[in-house]
Amino acid sequence: MIPKMITRLEDFRRYRPLLRQLVAKDIKLKYRRSFLGYLWSILNPLMIMIIMVLVFSNMFRFDIENFPVYLITGQTIFNFVSEATNQAMFSITGNAALLKKTYVPKYIFTLSKVTSNLVNTFFALGAMLIVFVVCHVRFQVYMLFIPGILLEVYIFCVGLGLFLAQATVFFRDVQHIYAAFLTAWMYLTPIFYPITMLPPGLIWMIEHFNPLYSYITQLRTIVLEGLFPDSRLILYGFAVAFVSLMVGTWAFVRSQDQFILYV
């Protein structure tokens, strides 16, 4: 067991350049041949936020203070999770040609997709920053914990991504199920509405079983209330992330030698 772990770690060291190259490739190709290039990573979330602010302050009104900030914080976290896991899900089946022809540790592909989405999220923080300035958010020292929140989300996404990637290899149906699941997940996460408008039973469910609620609430506590997030929320966030990572890794390692028979 332990020698096997050491071999795996050595393998990871050897293929770290590949991880870097794959992440760089994703980022380079995303905006290649577009006029504004990387600027889109900032413009895109801003534009979506502006549209949603217009919709929700004219058509459906919620009593939320500083709504643009409320919205963009939730939206940034949710987009990270949905994009990262969705792309991770296709990371094995999408690289079938390569996996059949050369030996590469397979999880590298999944890891690279989640990592390149983390980098994109750092760009999106630029958009958040602009909104903060425009909406007079007070900058304070607790904001230094924001990368910590992103770390929780990242670990969570790696685990979920590994699980989805291996499941998709054996059952392509997972793709379609997960697409529907993501829609439900979006509405069950208080991104554009206050959680208090839900019935108490549902609030309890979301607080306990939707890790995104924890991540988004941590971010909003810092930004909107200027307080350090509740330590129980942080603990819960990390715990869920590590459980996700363990389950995902276990499922992936258990079945990875079979991938080549099904891709």
Add this chain to the structure above:
Amino acid sequence: MGNSSYINRHKDGKTDYAVVVDHATVRFNMASERIDNLKEYFVKLVKRELMFKEFLALKDVSLKVRKGEAWGIVGTNGSGKSTLLKLICGILKPYQGTVTVHGAIAPLIELGAGFDGELTARENIYLNGAVLGYDEKYMGRHFDEIVGFAELQDFLDMPIKNYSSGMAARLGFAIATVVEPDILICDEVLAVGDYAFQQKCERKMKQMRERGATLLYVSHSIESVKEVCGHALWLDRGIARMCGAADEVCDAYIKSLKG
């Protein structure tokens, strides 16, 4: 999977053997029996047909290659030649038996397998190097050598999707052979590329052989197997039919094809 299969990859093994394949069996899932949706899965589960209809691409094959030897692998289409090479490269895992490899492998199985069509040749050199396990620094040092060998100086900033298959193969060969491999694995890669480049590749392979690299070679051209290799293995529908001196094995193989 109740088996004891594993692959060992050592950087500097102390044995005389470069590759040891010990009673290896490789199992494939027949495409028609592929289960890729949940409904089918449950139907099979209920019918207890979940274990797929297996197809053994290699059956109990053993092969011991000493350091510095050149082995040809011959056989008809579908006899398991490529499967054996993929097994040795670590792409496939044996279902039963073991595979042990001592030394760094340069797989010339499908050249440019790691190329991304959207990226330029320059970017692909680094990406492909990373697929083979080499970092940016190493590739940077050998960059000019690779470009020079592939003779693609004028097309470095063109996306690979606009390359001809011969050009892409040239680049792939140049990248795969920039390292000093202990074991060279060739699967009909030289069929692409023009005559001049084929000659160049053969010279390069000869050079590496002279430095003591082990060679595993698959080709349908019996003449080139006889010329390049001292030993040969004849595979027939996944079974090792004959194993020994290249001339004898090749003659027996040709004879079986004719009669």
